[in-house]
Amino acid sequence: GVMFEATLLENVDEKLEIYRDEAFGPVAILEKYKNFEQGIAKINRSRFGLQAGVYTQNLNNMMYAWQHLQVGGVIINDIPTFRVDNMPYGGVKDSGLG
Numbered sequence: 134g135v136m137f138e139a140t141l142l143e144n145v146d147e148k149l150e151i152y153r154d155e156a157f158g159p160v161a162i163l164e165k166y167k168n169f170e171q172g173i174a175k176i177n178r179s180r181f182g183l184q185a186g187v188y189t190q191n192l193n194n195m196m197y198a199w200q201h202l203q204v205g206g207v208i209i210n211d212i213p214t215f216r217v218d219n220m221p222y223g224g225v226k227d228s229g230l231g
Contacts, residue, residue, distance in 0.1 A: 155181065169194050170201075177203045183224035186213035205229055 205224035
């Protein structure tokens, strides 16, 4: 079958489809932010909001992410697809609608 290798992209124009829509493949876009809050604000501008994985050792950043991310679930220091069966799993905005 067809295999798509894991790909990291940077300096991606926000107008491109790969930036605006879900890739449904092993693709991630790297972006730089001046501070943690700016990164959270950028995430919240997306039309999607399924899950978020936040990697930080800073307790204040953990709490800020938990309180401000507009997503169905926030996972700290693990991948955003992690869950156990008794955890709710869903999204907001245009994510998690079946």
